Amino acid sequence: MKKGEAKLSKTVKVVVMGSAFLIILYQLFPAKTVEVINISGDYGLEMLAILPAVLFLMALVDVWVPPEYIKKYLGKNTGIKGIILAVILGTLPTGPMYVAFPIAAELLKKGAGLKNIIIFLGVWASLKIPQIGIEIQFLGLKFAFLRFIFTLVSVVFIGIIIDYLLKNKARGGEKYVWGEESQQG
Amino acid sequence: MIAPGRVIKGEKGLEMTVLIVNAITLLLLIFSFRKDKGRTKKVFKMAIKKGLMLLPLLLIIIIIIGVMLVFIPREFIQRYLGGEITLFQMVFVLIAGAIAMIPGIIALPLAGSLVDSGASYVPVAAFITTLTMVGFVTIPVEIQQLGKKITVLRNLLAFVFAVIISLLMGVFM
Numbered sequence: 001m002k003k004g005e006a007k008l009s010k011t012v013k014v015v016v017m018g019s020a021f022l023i024i025l026y027q028l029f030p031a032k033t034v035e036v037i038n039i040s041g042d043y044g045l046e047m048l049a050i051l052p053a054v055l056f057l058m059a060l061v062d063v064w065v066p067p068e069y070i071k072k073y074l075g076k077n078t079g080i081k082g083i084i085l086a087v088i089l090g091t092l093p094t095g096p097m098y099v100a101f102p103i104a105a106e107l108l109k110k111g112a113g114l115k116n117i118i119i120f121l122g123v124w125a126s127l128k129i130p131q132i133g134i135e136i137q138f139l140g141l142k143f144a145f146l147r148f149i150f151t152l153v154s155v156v157f158i159g160i161i162i163d164y165l166l167k168n169k170a171r172g173g174e175k176y177v178w179g180e181e182s183q184q185g
Numbered sequence: 186m187i188a189p190g191r192v193i194k195g196e197k198g199l200e201m202t203v204l205i206v207n208a209i210t211l212l213l214l215i216f217s218f219r220k221d222k223g224r225t226k227k228v229f230k231m232a233i234k235k236g237l238m239l240l241p242l243l244l245i246i247i248i249i250i251g252v253m254l255v256f257i258p259r260e261f262i263q264r265y266l267g268g269e270i271t272l273f274q275m276v277f278v279l280i281a282g283a284i285a286m287i288p289g290i291i292a293l294p295l296a297g298s299l300v301d302s303g304a305s306y307v308p309v310a311a312f313i314t315t316l317t318m319v320g321f322v323t324i325p326v327e328i329q330q331l332g333k334k335i336t337v338l339r340n341l342l343a344f345v346f347a348v349i350i351s352l353l354m355g356v357f358m
Binding site: 008010011013014015018021022025032035036037038039040041043044046047049050051052053054055056057058059060062063064097098101102104105108114118121122125126128130131133134135136137138139141142143146147150151154155157158161162165166 | 202203205206207209210211213214217224225227228229231232233235236237239240241243244245247248250251252254255256289290293294296297298300306309310313314317318320323326327330331334335338339342343346349350353354357358
């Protein structure tokens, strides 16, 4: 548990430094600093109301939906069904992007459709269901809803465009094998 | 006291979000516990660990939000991130989002505080979009895993679509 302790001591450092900063600020601008503390407190409480739940949701998905499950379903399906599945599986998982890249690479090597993999990566990056709760709280339902729709459409377009460009190139004589470059590097 | 012009959150619709998210999480946790106690223990461990990891950054951001809303005049944020969209403003937020490595959990409240203090939705949406879709910092990993072509195309197109998404947000918000 050394890593945990390190994080905890970092928190202690931030608390000490933050308090010192606020005390100095208070000496200079007493009235404004009280405002700062009030507003920071407001935002802190708002975060506290939703953040623990979001963290638990993420952990729940992480434990109950392992990467093997994603690989199994994303690798097999094509067409509209494949796109829908790529979107659903992309919104579910919660790890950072560097978790998604190896999954994508492995699926491509196994012959999964490039379009679906690109869509999966795009959705994974920007449309995680748990985070949308936070987006609704701090930016409003309308903002979150519109951004979700526009981003979803964009991600599908990006998938289609990349798929088209690279397939065309392959047909033009320049053979492109997934992962070839990575093995050289 | 509240900074001038700050929109006070906590209207009924937003409280509902908190309620719904918490209720769903609680139900799933109960369900998870009934199905498998060991796994649920792992869920708790993971959630707490992630929470502790985020805590320092979270505290810093909360203080930054407070200081920003009180000390930076609303007119300043309005001038640079509000009102008419300028090319400079868009390029700035798009690149800032692409370079920054802030977890969404923390970036979204920050974005909300910018809107509260006069930023318009277009630059905020642009920032969130490149922040999540374009990853300068993760490009080496992406190249290693997926190759140069996919990586360059994916990030370039994400950048272009970020402009489209944010402009559309401006039209509809």
